Amino acid sequence: MDVKRRHLVAGSFALGALAARPGWGTTPDKPADTPPSHPAGPRPKLVPIRAQLDQLTDIKVCLRPFRATGPRLDVEKIGDKTVIHNYGHGGSGWSLSWGSAEIVVGKAASTLTNSVAVIGCGVIGLTSALTAQRAGMNVTIYTKALLPHTRSVRANGSWTPDSRIALTKPAGDSFPALWEQMARYSWKTYRDYLGLPGNPIDFRDHYILSDHPFGEHTAPPPDPAAGDYASTGKPQNTAEFADYGDLIKDIIPQSVLLSDAENPFPVPHAKRRATMMFNFGAYGHLLLSEFYQAGGKIVIKEFHGPADLKTLKEDVIINCPGYAAHDWWQDKTLIPVRGQTNWLPPQHDALYGVNYRGASLLSKTDGVMVQALDFTGIGEMVGVGNSFEHADRAEAAKAIGIFEELFARMGG
Ligand SMILES: Cc1cc2nc3c(=O)[nH]c(=O)nc-3n(C[C@H](O)[C@H](O)[C@H](O)COP(=O)(O)OP(=O)(O)OC[C@H]3O[C@@H](n4cnc5c(N)ncnc54)[C@H](O)[C@@H]3O)c2cc1C
Structure with missing residues (x-):
């Protein structure tokens, strides 16, 4: 855990x-x-x-993709592409995924686009993709590896929403409220996945x-x-x-x-x-099935630097590479x-x-x-x-x- x-x-x-x-x-x-001990009875x-x-x-x-200030959720302009980052969730990525996705998809929606590219197919990429579909967008995931081969499935998979998520001082005074928003939204969303066949969430x-x-x-x-x-x-x-x-x-x-x-x-x-x-197997399978059923597409592709974004047809990109942002996005805050x-x-x-x-x-x-x-x-x-x-x-x-x-x- x-x-x-x-x-x-x-x-x-x-x-x-x-x-x-x-x-x-x-x-x-x-x-x-x-x-105090209870009355004697069978242990x-x-x-x-x-x-x-x-x-x-x-x-x-x-x-764990740790950042002292908490996950990166800001928007960057690279040429004519709008890049919305969603990475750096430390030891809390599974737990905060839905709440974090809700924030970045809100930013994508504010561009009035109806199609987005999602980079990455770990738990953060997949939940971002599904949230964008639920907001009515067409979504293509571009990724080096599918969920079973990502770092996400090497975790243990418990509700740990503030495990190595940030350092108190660098994260500042406004991050606790953002964290609370992500945690509450995720918790509520996970409750919808309880009691399903295969117990994806339990x-x-x-x-x-x-x-x-x-x-x-x-x-x-x-x-x-x-x-x-x-x-x-x-x-x-x-x-x-x-x-x-x-x-x-x-x-x-x-x-x-x-x-x-x-x-x-x-x-x-x-x-x-x-x-x-x-439960990674049942839950991962369910998320991928939901994504495909909603018309999502997955393209296996590796990015080597921001200039590679030019090759994408979508203008709005949600960037979810996890710790790999350290190299391909040169983010040394990770x-x-x-x-x-x-x-x-x-x-x-x-x-x-x-x-x-x-x-x-x-x-x-x-x-x-x-x-x-x-x-x-x-x-x-x-x-x-x-x-x-x-x-x-x-x-x-x-x-x-x-x-x-x-x-x-x-x-x-
Ligand atoms: C031991 C351990 C235990 C943990 N336990 C928990 C827990 O109990 N609960 C919890 O909430 N969290 C836990 N975590 C944290 C959690 O696993 C991470 O926060 C989370 O997996 C991050 O997911 P991600 O989707 O951002 O990254 P990743 O899973 O790394 O996914 C990144 C995706 O981007 C793709 N990608 C990367 N680079 C490129 C590129 N150049 N081009 C194209 N695609 C690229 C990858 O192929 C992958 O699909 C744990 C972590 C560890 C290490």
Whole structure:
């Protein structure tokens, strides 16, 4: 899960030894924030997940397209072409896609055009194309690769709308309201995709586990000697990253602290929350089908620089290349934030998610995704500036090992 680490991982990454809890071996001291136990009853049971390295089916590596000021949504004139940018959504592209598309399509509509070119077929390009069709436009997508081969499908696919989306100071005072508009619009649109065959969009119970009371471990304070984005051109500590979750907490299910009686895991501290997630296979297939059914066309084409836009018949272009804008549009404000997802076979009898000891697991119908989040407590800084887009098997082994040990304690 691409998460707000300050909220979820700070409590779940653990440096110490295992702490057992009543009913699972030894009896630890009762931690201060443990809620009162409920009357004795059967402990809730979850089917353990087969998280083992020898079950690995795939390792996917992706670069989050991060910009300190938030996604680029402005309009540029290149010769007689109007280019409306829609890229730079950091770790929040799936979550904010519909709201971001609504903004850029509004800008396209203001030109009174009835046909647009969309560059890119990741989640941002596809949702922009569909939104333009819904506004009555003819749309052609020009792209180097189709959705299954984009960076988008190398993500993990959860509702994480303010994960590495911007830095608080560079984003300024007006961005939070824009972010809120995108987040609310996306959330509402996603609700239309719930309950469909194949569950393209679904909810999961996600458990946040910790060996220590929540809030005990927090990110280290900023080191003044390291500077910050303003002095170095790169974020230097997790406190610089924007945190906008409170703006929409009226519509998002909040996490609940579990009592011992409610906690299905052999770990002393647990929270649970209902999380929206995206099944890439079913959802991607549905979006492409909707696009074709509405008369959309896709042309496989690679652009090498803005001058290539002359070759397009459309005068209005929505530009959605993701991190690739760093090279083909020469946008050096994009900062890569590396992330790796490791995939195990789907396990349909155990569809839930867990964060524990700096790693995340999400069991979806298209596979069990395991991801290293933060083993060292540096929070949002993990992967910042790292453009190494190759698989790291040791990282996969460490993350999967955390869950193998956890589920072994549950008899898995
Ligand atoms: C490990 C990881 C986990 C993540 N988890 C989540 C999550 O849980 N929730 C969430 O909301 N977000 C998540 N994200 C972020 C999300 O994946 C991205 O924000 C999103 O995929 C960006 O989509 P995009 O369409 O802009 O870019 P891309 O997916 O990169 O698509 C770009 C498109 O442009 C095309 N293109 C590029 N260059 C050219 C060119 N020169 N000529 C023609 N076409 C070109 C490509 O072929 C592609 O079709 C995660 C990211 C990572 C790395």
